[in-house]
Amino acid sequence: MELSEQNVNKQRPVYLDLQQIQFPATAIASILHRVSGVILFVSLAVLLWLFATSLESAAGFQTVTDLLNSLFAKLVFWGILTAMAYHLCGGIRHLLMDLGYFEDSMESGNNSARVAFALTAVLSVLAGIWLW
Amino acid sequence: MVKNAATIGRSGVHDFVLIRASALVMASYLLFLVGYLVANPGLDYATWQSLFSGTCVKVYTLLALLAVLIHGWVGLWQVITDYIKSSGLRATLLLTVNLVLLAYFAVGVVILWGV
Numbered sequence: 001m002e003l004s005e006q007n008v009n010k011q012r013p014v015y016l017d018l019q020q021i022q023f024p025a026t027a028i029a030s031i032l033h034r035v036s037g038v039i040l041f042v043s044l045a046v047l048l049w050l051f052a053t054s055l056e057s058a059a060g061f062q063t064v065t066d067l068l069n070s071l072f073a074k075l076v077f078w079g080i081l082t083a084m085a086y087h088l089c090g091g092i093r094h095l096l097m098d099l100g101y102f103e104d105s106m107e108s109g110n111n112s113a114r115v116a117f118a119l120t121a122v123l124s125v126l127a128g129i130w131l132w
Numbered sequence: 133m134v135k136n137a138a139t140i141g142r143s144g145v146h147d148f149v150l151i152r153a154s155a156l157v158m159a160s161y162l163l164f165l166v167g168y169l170v171a172n173p174g175l176d177y178a179t180w181q182s183l184f185s186g187t188c189v190k191v192y193t194l195l196a197l198l199a200v201l202i203h204g205w206v207g208l209w210q211v212i213t214d215y216i217k218s219s220g221l222r223a224t225l226l227l228t229v230n231l232v233l234l235a236y237f238a239v240g241v242v243i244l245w246g247v
Contacts, residue, residue, distance in 0.1 A: 034211050037207050038208070038211060041229070041232075041233075044200065044236055045236070048236060048240065051243060052239065052243045054180060055181060055184055055246070057177075061176075061180060061181075062177075084162060088159055092159075095152065095155070130170060
C-alpha cells in the first residue's frame with residue numbers, strides 16, 4: 001500500500017462545520033408533525049374538560065366563556081389551534097403525496113413542506129384574529 | 133409481513149389505512165366545529181346545548197372521538213417506539229397513552245349522554 005493510501009484509510013476525526021449543517025424542510029416538517037401530534041394528544045384533555053363544562057349547565061357555559069376571555073387561556077387556545085392547523089396541513093400534504101399528486105423528489109418534498117409551513121402561518125394568524 | 137401486537141391495526145398496512153381514514157373523519161369534524169364557532173360569534177348556552185342534543189351531532193362527535201382513539205393509538209405508537217429504547221418504559225408509556233385515549237372516548241360518551 002502506498003503511503004498516501006495509508007493516510008486516507010487512517011481513522012481520523014472528521015471536520016463537521018456545524019454552521020453548515022441544516023435539516024431539510026422535509027425533516028422539519030416530519031418532526032413538527034410528531035411534536036404537534038403529541039401536543040394535540042395532551043391538549044385534548046383540556047378541550048374535553050372545556051367541552052364537558054360548557055355543556056353541563058348555563059353556569060358552566062359561562063365559566064368557559066369567561067375563562068376563554070382571559071389572556072392566558074387565549075394564548076393556550078391559540079397554541080392548540082396552531083398545532084391543529086399544522087397537523088392538518090401536514091396531514092393533507094401526506095394524503096396528497098399518497099394520492100400521487102406530487103413528484104417523487106427531494107425538491108418536491110421540500111416545496112410541499114414549505115407550503116404547509118406557510119399555510120400554517122396564515123391559519124395561525126387567522127386563529128389569532130378570531131380569538132382577539 | 134411485519135406484525136406487532138402493540139398497534140391497533142394487525143399490520144403496518146392496516147395501520148396505514150386506519151391512520152388516514154381516521155384523519156379524514158377528524159379533519160371534517162374540526163372544520164365543522166370551528167366553522168360553527170366562527171359562524172356563531174355570540175353563542176349562548178341554549179344554542180350550544182341544542183346543537184349537541186341532536187342525534188346526528190352526537191354520533192358525529194363520537195365518531196370523531198373514535199377516530200382520535202385510533203389515530204392517537206397508531207400515531208403515538210410510532211413516536212414512542214421510535215424514541216423510547218427501554219422496553220419497560222416503552223410498554224408503560226404505550227399502556228398509559230392507550231388508556232388515556234380510551235378514557236377520552238369514554239368521557240365523550242358520558243358528556244354526550246347527559247346532553
